[in-house]
Amino acid sequence: AQKVTQAQTEISVVEKEDVTLDCVYETRDTTYYLFWYKQPPSGELVFLIRRNSFDEQNEISGRYSWNFQKSTSSFNFTITASQVVDSAVYFCALSKPGGYNKLIFGAGTRLAVHP
Amino acid sequence: NAGVTQTPKFRVLKTGQSMTLLCAQDMNHEYMYWYRQDPGMGLRLIHYSVGEGTTAKGEVPDGYNVSRLKKQNFLLGLESAAPSQTSVYFCASSPGYLNTEAFFGQGTRLTVV
Numbered sequence: 001a002q003k004v005t006q007a008q009t010e011i012s013v014v015e016k017e018d019v020t021l022d023c024v025y026e027t028r029d030t031t032y033y034l035f036w037y038k039q040p041p042s043g044e045l046v047f048l049i050r051r052n053s054f055d056e057q058n059e060i061s062g063r064y065s066w067n068f069q070k071s072t073s074s075f076n077f078t079i080t081a082s083q084v085v086d087s088a089v090y091f092c093a094l095s096k097p098g099g100y101n102k103l104i105f106g107a108g109t110r111l112a113v114h115p
Numbered sequence: 116n117a118g119v120t121q122t123p124k125f126r127v128l129k130t131g132q133s134m135t136l137l138c139a140q141d142m143n144h145e146y147m148y149w150y151r152q153d154p155g156m157g158l159r160l161i162h163y164s165v166g167e168g169t170t171a172k173g174e175v176p177d178g179y180n181v182s183r184l185k186k187q188n189f190l191l192g193l194e195s196a197a198p199s200q201t202s203v204y205f206c207a208s209s210p211g212y213l214n215t216e217a218f219f220g221q222g223t224r225l226t227v228v
Contacts, residue, residue, distance in 0.1 A: 043221060102173065105157035
C-alpha cells in the first residue's frame with residue numbers, strides 16, 4: 001500500500017528563518033512520482049514540484065529547495081529566508097505510473113511565518 | 116484561462132437533502148477527480164474519471180455518485196447528505212499521460228447540518 005506521512009502538523013517561524021518540511025513515503029513500486037502542493041489561506045492548491053523516482057538530484061527554485069533521498073524514502077522541502085507570504089499548508093503527495101495520476105496525499109503541514 | 120472551475124463555492128445543506136457539485140475544465144484534460152479535504156487527513160480521493168463516459172471509485176466513495184457525460188465536466192452528487200460529508204471538496208484534472216501534475220479548482224466548502 002502507498003502512504004505519505006508528514007509528521008509535522010504545524011510549524012511556526014519568524015521571517016527570514018530557514019524551515020524544512022518533512023515528507024516520508026511508503027510504496028512497493030520501483031517507479032513513482034512525488035509532488036509538493038501549497039495551499040495558501042485563500043484555499044486553492046498550487047503545484048510546486050514533481051519528482052520521479054529515478055531522479056534523485058536535488059532541486060532549487062529561488063528560495064525553495066527539495067531534497068529527495070530514496071534510501072530514507074524522504075522528499076523534504078526547505079524554504080530559505082522565509083517570508084510572511086510563505087504562510088500556508090503544504091502537502092506532499094505520491095502517485096504511480098499506470099495509476100491514472102491519482103494522488104495519495106499526506107496530512108499536510110501548516111506553516112506560519114511571523115513578521 | 117479559467118482552468119478548473121467549481122460551483123458552488125459554498126453551500127449549507129440539511130441532513131437528507133441532495134445536491135450536485137459541478138466541475139468544469141477548459142484544458143481538454145482526459146482525467147478528472149473529486150477529492151475531499153478534512154482537517155488532519157489531507158485530501159482523499161472520492162471518485163475519478165479517465166475519460167468521457169467513464170467513472171471509477173476512489174478511496175472514500177460511499178455516499179457519493181459521479182457522472183462524466185461531457186469531457187469537460189465532472190459532476191459529484193450527494194443523494195442524501197449526512198453531517199459526515201461536511202468537508203471541503205476539490206475537483207482536479209490532469210492530462211492522460213506520464214503522471215504530470217493535477218490542476219485543482221478553488222474548492223467547495225460544504226456544511227451539512
